[in-house]
Amino acid sequence: MxxxxxxxxxxxxxxxxxxxxxxxxxxxxxxxxxxxxxxxLPTANFGFDSPSAVDPAPDSSSRDTTPAPAPENPCVSKWQKCASIDDLFEKYNGIMSARASCKIAADHSAKYGDPKWPGFWSGGAFQRFSTSDDFRKTGLIHLVETEAQFQNGFGAMVHTTVICAYDLKDGSVKDVILQEH
Structure with missing residues (x-):
């Protein structure tokens, strides 16, 4: 070529x-x-020795081998059914609402400016909690954030620990405590 x-x-x-x-x-x-x-042309099948009238033997490769879905954990939708506080924070669907409510309440309690919260890559706000398992009796959990920064009266950002008391019974924030460190 x-x-x-x-x-x-x-x-x-x-x-x-x-x-x-x-x-x-x-x-x-x-x-x-x-x-x-x-x-x-229409075809008639009367079922007499017709190959189409006989069901083929089930092929093992065509069987559905996916496992049956596991029954839903009752802790997912009812906080009273959670076995421990760890179970509550890992599985309960309402925990994200609790974190968001605590963050909003802490934002409103800031005296000066807007606070800075941990970002997405560090897990977000309120990733820690009190380890008491009495939440089933009282309905109260305590969410803790140690990496927040609140502005002081001089305009400087100060590292602050935020403790939020959240009521699981009615889904509301009962108290927010800010401790500068």
Whole structure:
């Protein structure tokens, strides 16, 4: 082949793809199978030794091998059913609402400016909690944030520990305590 022919072949391959270029230069026909046409004559199946009347044996490869879904943990929707405080914070769906409510309440209790909270990559706000398991009796949990920064009267950001008392019974914040360190 000449150099010019190769040059144009490379350009056409780049623009149209390999198969389009081969079809263009060598005239290859596409062998696309025709779609099967439905028979225009009706067929009757009376069930006498007809292969279609017999169900094939179940193939082991066609069986659904996915495990049955595990029953839902009752702690997911009811905080009273959680076995421990760790179980509550890992599985209870309402814990995100508690974290958000505590953050909003702490924002409102800031005297000067807007506080800075831990970001997404560090886990977000209120990743710590009190370890008392009496939440089933009282309905109160204590969320703790040690990495928050609140502005003081001089405009400087001060590292502050925020302790939030959250009532699981009615879904409200009962108290927010700010401790500068």
């Amino acid at each position: 000449s150099k010019i022919f190769r040059f144009f072949a490379v350009i056409i391959i780049g623009f149209f793809g390999t198969f389009a270029a081969l079809n263009y230069f060598f005239g290859a026909e596409q062998n696309v199978p025709a779609e099967p046409q439905p028979s225009s």
